[in-house]
Each structure stands twice: as structure tokens, then as C-alpha cells.
Amino acid sequence: MKSFTNRFGWLAVLAFVFMLLSGCVAPTGGYPNPMSFNISPSLSVNEQVYIRYSDRTPPSFSSVGPGTENLSLIPDANKTMVGFYVSDGNTSWVPKYNYGLLAPNSVSFSNLSETKPLEPASYAVMQGKPAINTEHKGFVNVTFAVYGSTGNLLETGRTEVFAHSNSDEMFFNTDPSDVNQSIPFGPGYTRIDTVTEGFSSYTEHGLVTFLIKSDTTDISSIPLQLFSGSNFIYDYASAQAVAADKDDLEIGYAPGNTANNVTNNLTLPTTGLSGTSITWTSSNPSVISTTGAVNRPSSSDANVTVTARVYKTGSFENKPFNLTVKQADSAPTGGGPSSSTPTTTIKIDGADVDTKVTRETSADGQSVTKVSVDADKLTNAFGQKDLITLGISNSDPIVKVDIPTKALLNIASSNPNAVAQIKVDGASYSLPVSVIKNLPKDATVTVTITKLSSKSNDDVKATAQKQGSTQLVTSAVDFTVTYGVQEVTDFKGEYVARTLSLTTSADFNKSTAVWVDENGKMHFIPSIFTTNGDSTEVTIHSPHNSVYTAIQSNKTFTDLQGHWAKADVELLANKLVVDGVTASTFAPDSQITRAEFSSLLVRALGLVEEKGTPSFTDVKATDWFANAVGTAQKAGFITGFEDGTFKPNANITREQMVVMIQRALKFVGKDAQANTNVLNKFNDQTTIAGWARDAAARALAANIIQGTSDTTFAAKENATRAQSASMLKRMMQYLQFIN
Template sequence: MNKIIASLLIFTLVWTVIFSSMDRHVAASVEDAPRFEAVDITDTIATLEWDPIDGAVSYSLHIFGTELFGFTTDKFRHEVTGLTPNMVQEMTLYYRDAAGETFEVKHEFTTAPLVLAAPANVRALNVTTNSAEIHWDPNPFATRYELEVNGEFAGGVDQSSYTLSDLTENTTYEVKVYASNGLQYSAAAEIEFTTKETSWPDAAEVNLRAMDVTATTAKLVWNEIPSATEYRLVDGEDFEARVTAVSYELKDLSPNTEYVFALIASNPIASSSEYTVRFTTAPAPPTGLKATTGDGQVSLAWAAAQGEGYTYHVKRSTTSGGSYTTIAANVTEASYRDTTAVNGTTYYYVVTTVKQGLESAPSNEGSAQPTAIVVVPISPVTGVIIPTSPITGSILTEGNISGSSDGNNHTVILKVSSTIEKTEDGRTVSTTTVDPADLQKAIESLKATSGKPTIIIEVPGNGETTNVLLGAGMIAELQAQVPSALVSARVDNVTYDLPVKALDLPAMAEKLGAEVEEMNVNVTIDKVSRSSLTTIERAANQSGLRPISEAVDFHVTAEAYGNTTSVDDFGDVYVSRTITISEKTNSATGVLYNPTSGTFSFVPTTFQTGEDGTTIATLKRTGNSIYTVVQFTKTFEDLNGHWAKADVELLASKLVVKGRSDDRFEPEQELTRAEFATLLVRAMGISEDDTSRFSDVQSTDWFAGAVNAAAKAGFIDGLEEATFGPRVNITREQMAVMIIRAMRFAGQQPTANIEDLSVFTDSSFISDWASDAVARSVSAGLIYGKTTTTFSPKENASRAEATVMLKRMLQALQFIN
């Protein structure tokens, strides 16, 4: 082993001597210290130069021991890149002679401090109408880049691109990009670009059009615009709709009206010009078609279209809903007499409205079977019929007067003429003055009969405003001779039934400083203007109501010597007015519209179906105002399974009761005396009152107006010392008393049977002052016992109990169906 180690040591020594003799820095055949230096030094680049060396045949350059190029002949200059700025660089030049010996010479130099270069190759890519991508080549010495757009800082990133957004279309932008290393910024690299402009198609490409046009609806349709994200429809007034679809359903349009709508396409940065469409709606179908039987003829009448230029096509069939044949075209009046009818045959009629070549849908269907009329002799004394026995059906009489009687009702019809004039705002006003002689004959006729006496004044035409003038002296005579008489003004599809006892003629004359005989009483039926109707419809829609009839303003005035006084309060007399509705309805109610507050309130209303299939709404109230009929349905989440659910939802849908919140009624919660008084006043359709009668009811209390009105009408009394106790919960017996008083106010009072209370074991606990009212309420089925044997008079009433009792009262009064 020792011999082997010794041999290795000798071998190593020999090779060391050999390599030592090959030193590259010493060679006698090559000159020493050649020129080797760096020139053109920058922060990252330097050029190395050396003079040719005698005896050297090739050269190789190294930096920090790393070869930059291998041995090469005839090369005396080399550019070195990628140097680190401001750093000492160690360079070594190796050269060989012809014998293959290698020599070296070293050189050190320091690079210049860093000068950060501006980003190179800056460019704008993917330019749109509102965005652009800015790209540049990465700078190895930069750690971040920042951008300016039109002189404003836009943002900074650490990558070599940046997206500009929210730009304006067709706009030139100047962008500067700076490189940064945390210590310094480079010079700016600048670029300029222009965003694209949105291209909108022309009107022909969009093809905005109206389709499926009816009297009240139309569908606007257009072709899709690729650059649009939204469409806006306007009519130049107060209509505006925004959609993303390419169609829109227009509703609540006016019949036979020209409309112009504009479509504006848009995206987040631009909008198109207007694309317009013009169309005219079809006329509205006639309403209220009535067919009256005659001898070998049928008389037709319907509500005339509002405005000028309308005609009508009358069509007939012998099958209901069958194929109709036009029997008269372009009829100019809102009536027609079919004289080709055969007695004993039932005919079915419809009428369409025509204007400027546009024809409406058919009206409701009217039917009649012509029959012979029996003519009754006329009394030579009065000129009117004096029935000697009950007569049913139409009776021909003298001149403008006709009458009918069935033993229970006696009606005299006055046919009158009207003068028509136009106001400055274009409204049609029809004025009818009832001939005193005709009215006198009607009085004589009514005096000679029993039953309910009614004078019907049939006003021809369809004026937007209808005035019926009656001499106050004749009304006074009617009050004296037939005090229960009713004067009914009928025009188009609206009636107004005025009980003559409701007019306090002496008080009216005193206000005017005149005698009763010097006054005229004017009954006005005023269909509200289109602009007012639009306001009413908008207010209704905001409340979730859908109007289904026209709005009519009824008022009565007295006139004398150029002075006028209005009659707005008929005390405890309910005045009826009817409005005919063309559609059938199951959830409608009559309402009063308050133009000052823009609110709606319940009006006692019943509905009947007429012979022509229309719905007749009869609204009853003790005052005058603007009335209409609306549809509304209200439910509450907490009524599911509750015994009073149907009654509560019925009165809530009629605007009589309200929930504690929008979705909760709280049926088992107790209610106060003020709350029930408010519900009762609302159910009776009477107006609130400002005059306080109780010391504990302040004008600022929310219930003050209703409590004052209830006291004025006699529904309520105070508790003691002129107090009402509005915040005290109401008991069942107190509620019964208030209900019976309200019915008495309306002219009805259930009979009392005290024995009906004997079934209750706690009847002795009913207060003396309440026993009569409780008995009447129980006998009439307005209120039941808490159980079959207990009434619980002192128990507080719940909201459900109060609502059910109100509903039963309204039905008993025939204030609702």
C-alpha cells in the first residue's frame, strides 16, 4: 500500500512541473503589455479595443471569467452589451502564438450610471368606441410603468400593457408611457390614437312599425340594432319607456287618435338619432247599445262617439253572436230604427264605429223581438194618462210625455231638446231647459197614481257637459204635491237621480237673495276632459287601481240674477247616479276622486247586468263630486284560514278597510272607538268634518275629521263631560249602537225583537242604552253571539268582527251587492 501511495505522489509532482512550464502570462516570443482598453462606455454597453500583437495569431475575450468569444483571428474590437450600470467590469483578453502558447492581458473599467430608457414600441391595439389597449416592449430595468392620457394620470402597472376604458367615441387621445425602477423615471414614450365612431343604421334598416293596432292598444316593433344595449321610447309629452327587447306593448291609448312615437337606441357611450313611427288607433266600439221593441220595428240607441266625423255601421243577425249582416252603413246619428223587422222574430244587433276608413270592433250585442203596442186613450183634461189599473209596458201619450206603471212604480218620461255649443277649449256643452208645461203635466200624472214616482228627463246627444235646467217654482210644487218624487236626468250612459226632498229651496234662494220662483236649478253631468282623465288614471295606477269607466263630475247649482250657489251636501239623503260599464266585472267598486289630494275613497255602489250585457254601476252618496269605477283586489298574508278572510278581503278591495301593513291585517287585534268611527264614516261614504264636538279630539289627530263627521251624522255620542274616548277600545255593544244609528241615517232601521236576546245567558249585562240597538242588530243578522248562548256585550271587538259587521250592514242597506 505504501508503494502505491508513493507512486501517486511522484506522478502528481511530475504533472505539476509540466503545467507550470505552460504559464499563459509569460512567453518570450510575444511582446509584453499590449494596448487593451474599453472605449464608448455607457451604462450597459462598452466597446473593447486592442492593438494587433506581434506573434499572436488568435484572440479570445472573457468577462469575469466568462468567455465572450473563442479564439479568433483578425479581430481587434468587440462590443459588450448587457452590462450592469455603474459597476466595475473585469475584462481578460487571451491570445496565442504560432506555437500554441496562450497569453493574457487584463483591463478594468466602470460602466456609466444607469439612464432608464423610455418604453419602446408603444402601440394602441384593439381600439373600440370606448376603449383601447396600450402595449409596449418590456424594459428589463423597469419595475413599473405609468401612463398619462391627455395630460392626466391614468394609472400604473407592472406589466407591459394597460387597458383604457370609458373613452368617448370618435375622440383623439394622447398617451404617454413612463418606465420606472423605483429610483427614477424614463423619458416618455408617446402615442396618439382615435377611438372609433358608433355606427347607427338608417330608419329603413330599423323599420320601426306599429302592429296589432286596436282602439286602445298597439305593439311597437323594430329590428335589432347590434350596437345598442337599450332602447328608449318617447312620445314628446310625458311618456317614456326603456326596454332591451325589440318590441313594446302600448296600452291605455285613446281611440281614433294619431300617435307619434320615437325610438332612441343607445349604449353606455352614445345614442342614436330618433326613429319615428306614426299611426292612428281604431275608433272605440260603441257602448251601451240598447234595442227597444216596437211594432214591426226595433229602435237602437248607443253612446255616441266623442268628437266629429264619426259614422256607424249597424249589423243584424237572427243568431246571437252569429254572422252579422250590415243593414245600414255610415249612419250619422247614435240611433237607428230598423223598420224591416218582423213581429215575433228575435233579432241580434251590433254597431261599429267608423272614421277615416278605420272601423272599430263590434259593440255589445243588443236583442229585441218586435211586438205590437197597445194604444191607450189620453185624458182630454190633462193630456196625460190616468191609469185605472196597473199597466205594464210602454204607453203612448201626448207630445213629449210618455209613461209606464206596474202598480209599484210610476214613471213619466219627458223627451226634451237641447242646444249644443262649443266652449273655447273645444268641449261640447248641451243645455236642456225643461218646459214648465210638460213638468206640470208630469206632476198631474204622478199625483193620480200610487207607487214610487219618477220623472225621467231623457237628454238627447252626447255632450261632454250636459246641463238640465228646471224652474225652482215647479220643483217646489213637485215637493208639495209629490214629495217622494225622483227627478232622473239621463244622458248617454249616465244617469243622475235627484230626490226632490234633498233640495232646500228656501235656503238656496236666501243665499242668492231671490225668491224660490225666481231661481233655476241646474243639474250638471260633466264628463271629465281627456287631460283630467289622464291625471285620474295616473293617480289610480299609483294606488294599484284600474279605472274601468269614464270619470263623471256631478253637481247641482241654483241660479238667479247671474248669481250661482252650489249644492254639495244633501244631509242624510243618498242621491244615486249610474255609470254604464262595457265590461263585466267581479271586483269593482265606485269611488270618489279628490282632485286636491289625488286620492280615491269608497262610494256605496251596487252592480247589475243590463239587458244588453253591459254592467250598470249605481253609486249612492249624500254629496256631489267626481265619480268613477275602478277594479282593485287586496289580500293579506295573515288571513289564510281565518273565518273572516272573504269579508275582510271584500271590504279591503273596496277601499273600506286597510291593513296594519301592506301584507298584514291583524284580524284578532282590538280596535279603538276612533278607528271604528273612521271605518263607519268611510263605509257610509260621507265626507269628513272640521268642526270638533269633543274636548279629547284635537284637530291635529289623524281621526279628527272622521270622528267629527260621525258625531255630525249622529253615529256616536260622547262618554262623559264632552269627551269621546277615541283611544279607548270599542266594545261589542258600542259597535252595535253605532251600526244601527248609521242605518237610521241612511233611512233604514231593522226591527227590534227583544226576545231575540233571551237566548243569551249574559243578556242582563247588556247596557240599557244599548239593548235596543243590540236587539235590532241580532234580529237583522248584523251581529251574532260570541257563542250560541253568550253575547259578551262588554268584550272588546276585534278588527275582524268590526269588518264583518260593516259588510253585513252595507249589504242590508244595499250599498254593496
């Protein structure tokens, strides 16, 4: 066993990881002996042990419950094992391990929680060019950095990474202590030096390196893909598309403008010709926003760098543009930063405080109030409280609030659940201090609340009217949070609260808040309506920033008259969660496919459908549901089947649907608790699959699902459109996403 320990020391000296002792054992023929796994500490909820094979067929896995410390697996005798890992359905990682420590054919896992990454792998980036490996002739080192969905390098833990190409490609299995020797693992297994098609490894400090057979450092002909568990995190073809779109990317200038002479708004592309997505950051958002809006400075020219992030399926590159924004010819009335910095009175929890305030004018001519919050005053105001409210009384359509990160970090250290609510005329934004815990202390967080200009708001109203809805607020509102040159668009799955004040009464069953995408389309967002006297307010819970408004609709379907699900379906239709099969019919008793329900689940949680193809072999990028299924897979709602398929067009069963819902509850952080004994009331409870029993019990306890009768659960029965709508409505009410 000494050879295994020595190998890890050797890898550390080389500063990269080659493998997980992956690929070091393979059946020599015949049916191999079972492998036993000894696990310390025991598996937690949803955690399973997997065997990875070189050909990318679905891994063998253990169907066991929490608390398991010992289990046995029989590998496929016709395949080559290249690794073992643990996964909770979202995050996949490699614990510390030893072979044959307790018995032949045994693997001992340890430090499960210590080696688990903080979040699932989302994408990988090749680090420089491949390098010739001087020790193993004919092989090159290919190193990747692995990132989570928040864009953070997964420096802690040991994220499992599986590299896959085609059957002709060869990966080297490096173990200098026992090259060409039999591993003392047990009968039926032999170490091999190389393996074709695929190889498994894990990250060290966020990096992972594979040795791939190639006589040159140009591996462009190798169709390399990376996976972590079931997450698709890198594709060489996507990397080529990113490189091409980066080279072609240009900013659009107004007539007479150049990079050295910017006086008007810029056009910043959001998609590339090769299907990439493009997002932007600005070194000075107050001069050039991330949408290209330009606010010319009043005192002198400003040098600003806007940087494009070109992204596609696990690959991205940045392209900076250095620009000079010319000083304004003359300050408009009330425009530009004030020559003085007057002190005005702002209220924190109702108490007056002196705060620095400046006045500006936005690129589209709207008045801006900028408030700079004093760090000490904010810290003192919080004390031991979970919530403080910063009230700003003015009529300006745009309010910017600068908050020193140092103050928020200090507050978070003593009270990680603290929330700073910024309240302006007709709107508010609640900033959880936890979402900024990884920012540098010298940064400044800026929360901007913008009522859209008359023209932009008219466009939003027109969209609502076109779909038969009425806008319930005076103006749609754009909420943004920035720090330094970064705009925060993703809150690590946390649903951040903001409010809008309504200008009219509303029927809560027919009303909803919506977010408006860059194409002007409206989407449901979780929202609760409340009334206090004559005033009505909607509280929005969203995991991303955007433009928001509130609407009321009156959608009905002719084929729902007298149907048991009429109220539920019409409620969700008016909230833009479900659609009819035609403008006037819903087909409530028709069955619903797995792809259709996945799309509804993504919509019901207010998630943005991210572009990109999921890793399922039967889902193409051109499929109408590809983005929704990919988003659901990334969020952990779906995992597909053992053969690598999703079966999108298959009808979904009630037990499949309830498992997806339970995973959605876990994603939001409001998982229901229950014992599977609650299922005993159903005469057919034994027909509920083992993988669905826990989810079914939890959903039953939360009143999200009911039996088809008092004594029948009907787990294998295909769900109908009406049943899916009813379950989604109960789920959303349980999450407090609707009234």
C-alpha cells in the same frame, strides 16, 4: 208662578231670548232634593232629559225609555244648574215648561214636538258687535244666529244653546219679575242673579242672546264657546281665524288678467292660512264656475260676482269678488251659445217632447248641450207617478238640464217622494224633488253631467293604477246641481242615486264606485252593480255631489289564509273601506280602537270628513282621526262619555260598536225594528248595558251582529278588526250600499 210667564212676554218685547230660566236655581248647600219632571207628550225613542251645569261638566241625564212621562233626577249639589233640555242624541231643545206647577221641586214640560227644531244645530254666527245693556250696568248683549248643517237658520223650535267661557267670566240671569227673590220652586233651591263660567239659553226665531259682564263692547279677550247639547257650534278663536283669512283672501289671475279683464281660468283657494275651509258660489256659473273655470261669452262682456264662504268650527264670513269676463275674441268651432235656439226631440218616459236646446263650449273646449225643460210638460209627465225619466240622446261630454223650480215645487206638493231621472249617454242622475222644497219659485235648478276631459280622466286613471286598481268606465263623471248662485253639495242626509255604465265586465266583490276629492284621492261610495245582458251598470248612492268613477282591485292579505273573516275583509279592502296594518297583513284578531272604528263607519257611509275639531276634551285637531271623529259626532254616531271625553285610543267593545252602527242606520233612514226579547236567547244578556240593549236587539234582528256563540253575546268583550269588518259588511248589505 206669574213671574215666570211675565218674563217671557218681556223677552218677546225685547226681541231676544235671555235664558231658559236657566241659572235661576242653584243648591244652597248640602245635597239638594230630587227634581221631578212631568212630560207631555211623553218622551220618544232616544229622547232624554238633561240638566245643564255652569262649569260645562257633562249634564246629568235620565236613562229612560220611550213613553216616559214622569222621571226624577238628583242634581250635583256642588254645581250650579243653568238649564234643562231634551235631546234625542242629535237635536237638543227646550220645551215649554213651568216650575212647581204640580208639586215642589217639579218641572212640567209641554209641547215637546212643537218646540223641537227641524234639525240639529251645526254652527252659530255672531250678529254684529256686542251692545251695551242699558238696564244692567257692566253687561253687554251678545247675539248669535244658529244654523243647521244645511245652512238654514233654525227659525222654528227652541234650540238649546250653552255659552261657556272660563271661571272668571260672568253671565247675567235676567228675570225682572223676581230679582233677588226666592223662587217658589221648592226647598234646597234659590234663584241667583249671576253665574260664572257658563250659561244656558235657547233660540227664538233662530236667535239667542247672552248678557256677558264687560265694561266695553270689545269681548275679544273672552274665550267664548257655544254648544247645543253635545254639538260644538261656535268658537271665538275660530271666528278670529275666519276674519283673518277673509282679509287675506285673494283670487289668483292668469298673467295679464285682472278683476276687470278676465279671459282665463281663475284660481279659487279652498283653504286659508289659519286652517279655514273656503267654498265658492257664482252669480253666473255658466260663465265662471265654482271651481274657477271661465267660459267667455260670445255676445258681450259679462259681469259676474263670485263669493267665497270662509268657514271654521261654527264661524263663517262671506267675501264677494266682482269680476268682468271679456267677450270671446272669436267663437270656436261649434262654440259659444248658438245664435239660434233650435228645437230638438227629447224623450220623457219614452215619449218624444219638443224642448229648447242650445249648444255651448266649456272653458276647456268641450262641447256642451243645454236643455231647458218646459214646466208644464214636466208637471204633466209626472201626473201621479213617483219617477219620470228625461232621456237625452247625444254624444256631447257635457249636458246641462235647466228645470224650473216652480214645476218641481208643484210636483213635490202632491208627491214629495217624486224623482226626476236625467239620463244621458253612459250616465244618469236622479233628482229627488224633496231636496229643493225650500227654494224660491222663480229659481232654476240646473243639473250638469260632465265627462271629464281626456287630461283630467288620465289623472284619475293614473291614481287608480298607482293603487293597483283598474278603471271600469270610459271616463270619470262630475255631477253638479246648482240653483241661482248656489251649488248644492249637501242633500240633508239624503242619498241621491246616479248611475255609470261600465265598459267591461266586473267582479262585484272586487269592484266599487268611488268619489274623487280635490286632491285626486279616491274614496268608497255606496254602490250596487247590476248586469242586464251584456251591459253592466253601477248605481251610486251618495249624500253629496262630486267626481265619480268605478274601479276594480285585487287586494289580499297573507295573514288571512284560513281565517273565518277572509272573504269579508278582502271584500271591504277592495272597496277601499278597510286597510291593512301593512301592505300585506291585516292583523284580523287584533283589537280595534274607538277612533279607528269611527273612521271606518264614516268611510262605510261615503261621508266627507269635514275639517274641524270635535268638542271632546281628549281629541286634538292634530290627531289623525280628528276629522273623522268630528264627522261621526256631527252625524250623531258618537256622543262620548259623561266627562266630556271620547277615549279615542281605548279599545271598542261589542256593545259600543253596535250602538254606533244602530245610530248610523238611523242617519241613513233605514233603522231596524226589534223587541229586546230577542236578546233572551243569550245566557249573558243581562250584562248588556241598558243604553245598548235596544241597539243590540235591532242589530241582531237585522243580522248585522251575531253572538260569539249561540248562547253568548259578549257585550263587554273588546271587538277585533275582523269582527268590525264583518259587522260593517253586514250593515252595508242591509243598507243596500254594496252587493
